Amino acid sequence: MTTPPFAVEDGAVLDLPVPKITERAITGAAGLPVLGGTLLGLLAGVGSFVAGAVQLSGGGKGLGIGLMVLGPVLLLGSVVLMCGLTVVSPGQARVVQLLGRYRGTVRAEGMTWLNPFTSRRRISTRIRNHETETTKVNDADGNPIEMAAVVVWQVEDTAMAVFEVDDYADFVAIQTETAVRHIATSYPYDAHHEGQLSLRDGADEIARKLSTEIAARVAAAGVRVIESRITRLAYAPEVAQVMLQRQQAGAVVAARRLIVEGAVGMVEEALDRLAERDVVELDEERKAAMVSNLLVVLCGDRGTQPVVNTGSLYQ
Secondary structure, X not given: OXXXXXXXXXXXXXXXXXXXXXXXXXXXXXXXXXXXXXXXXXXXXXXXXXXXXXXXXXXOHHXXXXXXXXXXXXXXHHHHHHOOEEEEOOOEEEEEEEOOEEXXXXXXXXXXXXXXXXXXXXXXXXXXXXEOOOEEEEOOOOOEEEEEEEEEEEEOOHHHHHHOOOOHHHHHHHHHHHHHHHHHHHOOOOOOOOOOOOOOOOHHHHHHHHHHHHHHHHHHHOEEEEEEEEEEEEEOXXXXXXXXXXXXXXXXXXXXXXXXXXXXXXXXXXXXXXXXXXXXXXXXXXXXXXXXXXXXXXXXXXXXXXXXXXXXXXX
């Protein structure tokens, strides 16, 4: 039996199994009174044994034997009771089992007394970081890239963390790497048109999608994802130089486009002002020559050499 399909990003679906065991809280007896009683029991056991030996040496055979038997019983009972004392530190919990059956989880801080025949596994509920190794993978365009991410996570359900997966820390690590690979292959490194989501430009949106996918993948382990971020994103070394040249070419084209737009505007303004102030009358041929010369001057990346015309306008 499985839960309804859990959709993540881009139509991916995860069929998560229904957790067989979920966390339930239990509280034991106060630990300090039990500790005090067991210490008194230890002292009483030692005292009883010593008193029995004294009675035997003094001729009190019956009382001496009874006291010497009572002493070890008190000592053994006190030691058994003392084994039930459990200390829970801040940021930790104890998963309690009795004869293989889950009894509950103790989260209350301090000393608690539980059934001494139970097993109590310590689980950290502190916030943890996991950083993936740098992974080489192809983006949506097929370009090889290197990508790494860090995920901030915390155990939310201790029973699921212990009983639903073999090792919840390894499970988080593997599922995080899987999610990073899936996100990397779902989006291009650079956007090819306006509004397209890319790994490099949409950092916040990509991080949100990555967190959503990791959370879906580790939910079976009772883990809550707090945040995830991409810590490394770069083209693979074998194509980095080529991609850098492509980026530079794109930047040059964008700069040229801006220069041309500015130059055309300046030429239009120059022609309008000449006509407005009636400085000189130009026919279409002269206007074309003037536009050509101005565009060469304004758009050229090198200095131009002026030519002085000492004749008429048409010579």
